[in-house]
Amino acid sequence: MRRLLRDNGLVLFFATIFLLALLGQAVAGFYAFNDDQVAGGAAPVSWTTYLTSSDFGTDVAENWQSEYLQFALYILATVYLVQRGSPESKAVGEQGTESEQDQRIGAHARHDSPAAARASGPRLWWYSNSLGLTMGVIFFGSWTAQAVAGHAAYNAQQLLDFQDPLGFGEYLAGPDFWDRTLQNWQSEFLAILSMALLSIYLRQRGSPESKPVGASHSATGVEG
Amino acid sequence: MRTQLALFVALLTFVGVALTYVVVLGLLHR
Numbered sequence: 001m002r003r004l005l006r007d008n009g010l011v012l013f014f015a016t017i018f019l020l021a022l023l024g025q026a027v028a029g030f031y032a033f034n035d036d037q038v039a040g041g042a043a044p045v046s047w048t049t050y051l052t053s054s055d056f057g058t059d060v061a062e063n064w065q066s067e068y069l070q071f072a073l074y075i076l077a078t079v080y081l082v083q084r085g086s087p088e089s090k091a092v093g094e095q096g097t098e099s100e101q102d103q104r105i106g107a108h109a110r111h112d113s114p115a116a117a118r119a120s121g122p123r124l125w126w127y128s129n130s131l132g133l134t135m136g137v138i139f140f141g142s143w144t145a146q147a148v149a150g151h152a153a154y155n156a157q158q159l160l161d162f163q164d165p166l167g168f169g170e171y172l173a174g175p176d177f178w179d180r181t182l183q184n185w186q187s188e189f190l191a192i193l194s195m196a197l198l199s200i201y202l203r204q205r206g207s208p209e210s211k212p213v214g215a216s217h218s219a220t221g222v223e224g
Numbered sequence: 225m226r227t228q229l230a231l232f233v234a235l236l237t238f239v240g241v242a243l244t245y246v247v248v249l250g251l252l253h254r
Contacts, residue, residue: 008228029236054250054253057246057250058250061243064243138239141239141240141243144243144247145247146246147254148246148250148251151250152250152252152254153253156253165234
């Protein structure tokens with residue numbers, strides 16, 4: 001048990017705070033939702049009704065999509081773009097998908113390499129891009145969920161305000177969808193930019209996300 | 225690595241189920 005906790009500390013820690021934060025959002029969102037209901041002249045709803053409302057669904061999904069977009073873009077952009085001095089980047093000159101030898105694929109696979117690394121053709125291609133593809137699929141899935149639930153939540157509010165509901169296409173072209181989308185995107189892009197740039201000059205002793213404390217500012221792609 | 229694989233599958237399952245739930249909610253409330 002002790003070993004299980006130690007070996008999986010990072011995932012278990014984030015899983016715990018994720019569930020606590022989601023629970024907190026479900027409670028705070030419930031009170032905010034009922035404030036709006038009462039202000040609009042409607043009856044307050046129960047917590048379980050709120051948890052099965054599209055308001056809660058779209059609020060969760062709009063944040064998820066931007067996080068998965070952030071990682072998908074980061075994973076893909078760092079293949080082709082470098083940042084001199086950043087531990088988040090490969091060394092300058094190593095842009096691209098790299099040689100089979102560097103990537104330990106085909107004849108260069110080792111005895112402990114995943115079986116797909118020894119394969120060729122489509123199987124190797126899919127496995128070689130599986131991390132970015134999975135993040136991308138979850139991004140598009142979350143964005144779709146945000147759109148579908150956001151449309152329903154928006155129309156419920158429209159009816160509460162005695163306004164006409166919008167069609168799905170009209171909602172996708174409208175400001176609510178893009179406000180929810182872009183307010184999340186801008187913060188993710190700023191966070192990535194900050195990480196790539198601040199880590200050139202600043203250090204966090206012991207973190208693999210940082211260069212070693214004594215590494216030169218110009219050292220690129222060296223993790224602590 | 226059995227625990228790590230179980231956590232990996234659990235995450236993908238959780239995310240998939242949660243997103244399906246949100247889409248179904250949205251469609252039901254249209």
